[in-house]
Amino acid sequence: MIKLVLASGLLAGVIYVSTDAFGTSWREFVIKEMAGRGLHLDFDRLILNPIGGIVAREVRVFADADHKQVLVAIDRLNLDFNFGNLLEKQFVLEGLELSHTNVTLPVDPESASPTVIQIEDLSARAFLSEGRLELQQAEGTLSGIVLSVSGELLLPPK
Numbered sequence: 001m002i003k004l005v006l007a008s009g010l011l012a013g014v015i016y017v018s019t020d021a022f023g024t025s026w027r028e029f030v031i032k033e034m035a036g037r038g039l040h041l042d043f044d045r046l047i048l049n050p051i052g053g054i055v056a057r058e059v060r061v062f063a064d065a066d067h068k069q070v071l072v073a074i075d076r077l078n079l080d081f082n083f084g085n086l087l088e089k090q091f092v093l094e095g096l097e098l099s100h101t102n103v104t105l106p107v108d109p110e111s112a113s114p115t116v117i118q119i120e121d122l123s124a125r126a127f128l129s130e131g132r133l134e135l136q137q138a139e140g141t142l143s144g145i146v147l148s149v150s151g152e153l154l155l156p157p158k
Contacts (some may be wrong), residue, residue: 030056030079037093038131038155040065043077054079073104096126103140117142131155 027046034041044058059077063069078099082092103122107115122140126133133153140147 025056030054033093035065037128038157039128039133040067042067049078053080067084069110070106074098074101075103076101096128098122098124098126098138102105128155131157 002109002137011062027043031042040062041056042060042062043056045056047055047057049055055080056077057075059072059074061069061072061074063071076099078097079093080095080097081096085092100121100123103119105119107117119140119142122138124138124140125136126138127136128134131154134153135149135151135153138147138149
């Protein structure tokens, strides 16, 4: 009997996180908490992937809270949270992960016809801490050239 109750609860949980109700309820929470860390973003959809964690789709990272200038557009971004704290609505983002995704970087977004840099098949791991974004082993392809980059970016003030 206990196994049936646990299995039913697990099935209900899986159904909930695969619906739009999960994405809608957590979307605003994630956007607000990321802005509090100096990272202003928006995305079209948020899903829970049992293997990849929480995944944001069609992500746009902005220069400021007004969302006027897009710094980066990413088709898929894995958000690596401490799930124990997340269930208690305590936001502990341990990292960001890009896995074989495409990234668009506008060169001059205020131009009438902005030029963009397209990086394909990008995989990277990044960690947020105290106004910095530490990038570890970012690898992707830019115009047929395979790039490998590591470094640290200073985020704009909150």
